[in-house]
Amino acid sequence: MEALMAGDQAALRPLVERHHANLLGFLYRMVGGDRRLAEDLVQDTFLRLIRQRTYAESRPFKPWLYAIASNLARDHFRASGRHGEMIGEDALADLVDPRSGPEVTALERDTNRRVAAAMAALGHEYRAALILRFFHDMSLESIAQTLGIPIGTVKSRLSVGTRRLREQLANADSGGEG
Amino acid sequence: MSHTHGSELARWEDSLRELGETEGEVAGTLPILLSIAAQSVPLPARGETEVLLTNLQKALDSTTNQAVRAAGIISILASELKAVLSVARAQLMVFPAAFWVASGIVMLGGMLLVGMGLDPSRSLVFYLVGPLLAYLGMRSAFQGTSFGVLELELACPTNPRQLTVARLVVMLGYQVLTGLLLSAPLWLSGSQAILSLTSTWLAPLLLASGLTLVVSLRVSMPRAATLVYAAWTVTVLAAWRLRGPDISVGIPLDAAVAAGGLIFIAATIALLSPNAIRFPHPGERVADSTLRTF
Numbered sequence: 217m218e219a220l221m222a223g224d225q226a227a228l229r230p231l232v233e234r235h236h237a238n239l240l241g242f243l244y245r246m247v248g249g250d251r252r253l254a255e256d257l258v259q260d261t262f263l264r265l266i267r268q269r270t271y272a273e274s275r276p277f278k279p280w281l282y283a284i285a286s287n288l289a290r291d292h293f294r295a296s297g298r299h300g301e302m303i304g305e306d307a308l309a310d311l312v313d314p315r316s317g318p319e320v321t322a323l324e325r326d327t328n329r330r331v332a333a334a335m336a337a338l339g340h341e342y343r344a345a346l347i348l349r350f351f352h353d354m355s356l357e358s359i360a361q362t363l364g365i366p367i368g369t370v371k372s373r374l375s376v377g378t379r380r381l382r383e384q385l386a387n388a389d390s391g392g393e394g
Numbered sequence: 395m396s397h398t399h400g401s402e403l404a405r406w407e408d409s410l411r412e413l414g415e416t417e418g419e420v421a422g423t424l425p426i427l428l429s430i431a432a433q434s435v436p437l438p439a440r441g442e443t444e445v446l447l448t449n450l451q452k453a454l455d456s457t458t459n460q461a462v463r464a465a466g467i468i469s470i471l472a473s474e475l476k477a478v479l480s481v482a483r484a485q486l487m488v489f490p491a492a493f494w495v496a497s498g499i500v501m502l503g504g505m506l507l508v509g510m511g512l513d514p515s516r517s518l519v520f521y522l523v524g525p526l527l528a529y530l531g532m533r534s535a536f537q538g539t540s541f542g543v544l545e546l547e548l549a550c551p552t553n554p555r556q557l558t559v560a561r562l563v564v565m566l567g568y569q570v571l572t573g574l575l576l577s578a579p580l581w582l583s584g585s586q587a588i589l590s591l592t593s594t595w596l597a598p599l600l601l602a603s604g605l606t607l608v609v610s611l612r613v614s615m616p617r618a619a620t621l622v623y624a625a626w627t628v629t630v631l632a633a634w635r636l637r638g639p640d641i642s643v644g645i646p647l648d649a650a651v652a653a654g655g656l657i658f659i660a661a662t663i664a665l666l667s668p669n670a671i672r673f674p675h676p677g678e679r680v681a682d683s684t685l686r687t688f
Contacts, residue, residue, distance in 0.1 A: 232443065232447055232450065233443060240436060258446070266454050331426055350427055351430070375414070378415070378419070
């Protein structure tokens with residue numbers, strides 16, 4: 217990043233190649249499975265990264281990159297008036313692994329859909345903390361830097377986030393059984 | 395993403411315990427995490443990364459060009475300013491001692507009168523002080539006796555505009571700074587008259603300077619300065635005769651007068667080229683004029 221800011225355009229390629237896939241995965245989960253939107257946000261994230269001139273060398277790069285991505289995802293939903301819980305059925309269906317094939321039972325598919333819906337229903341801040349912690353292997357400190365909050369708040373969001381997921385799925389199960 | 399390794403499960407368990415979750419809560423959460431992990435997450439194809447890189451490269455080129463342009467403009471402005479200040483410093487010797495002393499005395503006299511309680515907006519003398527300073531300044535800054543601002547062309551054939559700006563910086567800078575410094579005690583004492591005083595001398599000073607410069611494009615500088623100062627004096631005296639001491643035009647009009655002066659100055663500098671300068675005698679060559687005048 218320092219090389220890029222110094223005007224070394226060749227530094228762009230390794231930066232993008234290293235982070236493109238993970239960033240797309242993060243944003244894909246953040247926006248509830250809308251691939252096109254996730255790709256747009258990936259590009260916006262890198263554009264923001266290129267155009268801003270405030271990156272401090274002392275700051276860890278990855279949390280800074282994901283902070284931009286997370287903020288863009290949040291701003292997108294704010295601007296469009298949508299929230300995670302408004303994500304459509306089509307997007308939720310996309311979240312189910314198509315490679316699963318016939319060997320995956322209908323019950324598993326249904327479980328995946330309900331988990332995806334529960335994730336989508338979480339607030340942006342809880343969803344971001346959970347995704348970064350469990351699916352991007354980020355430390356609590358890095359998540360705190362990414363989201364701009366204290367470590368204690370990160371723990372709290374993870375704790376509340378996982379509890380809400382359990383509760384929502386339990387409610388769905390009981391509702392389904394009833 | 396659909397295949398979760400044992401090591402990942404162990405990491406999740408550790409993470410959940412780190413949050414203070416009970417064994418039961420951990421056991422309830424792990425299937426949820428496994429389910430999320432099983433959901434498909436797209437991986438960008440090689441071509442998609444290339445498209446992204448192409449788009450980013452265009453943005454980077456544009457950003458770099460903007461940064462280079464901005465740096466270039468700043469550099470040019472800085473070097474222009476440096477050059478003007480350097481020329482202004484060299485031009486200090488053009489101004490005779492009488493200019494520095496007379497300007498200071500005129501300004502000091504005005505401040506003393508205000509300090510004694512005179513209302514600048516109702517006193518004739520203040521309407522004549524600013525243009526008087528302009529008269530003294532222009533006569534001192536542009537001393538060619540026959541050529542008006544052509545003297546600049548002769549003295550500095552490469553850049554008469556820069557020379558004009560430098561001399562104006564010295565002349566107006568000295569007079570404005572002197573005026574403001576001498577006004578400082580009045581500002582500090584909270585005098586209400588100080589704003590009126592400043593606008594009363596500064597606006598006519600700028601207007602007279604601008605007009606003198608414009609007129610000197612066609613006539614010699616001494617003649618231009620005299621003409622403008624005489625015209626201003628006649629105007630003020632006529633206004634005084636018609637309306638008495640109540641000839642104050644007010645600060646908004648003073649601001650308009652000052653702006654007019656600055657526009658005249660800018661216009662003259664823009665017009666300052668050999669084609670715009672009138673030779674004392676049509677058809678006469680510059681070299682001949684130079685020899686005879688200097």
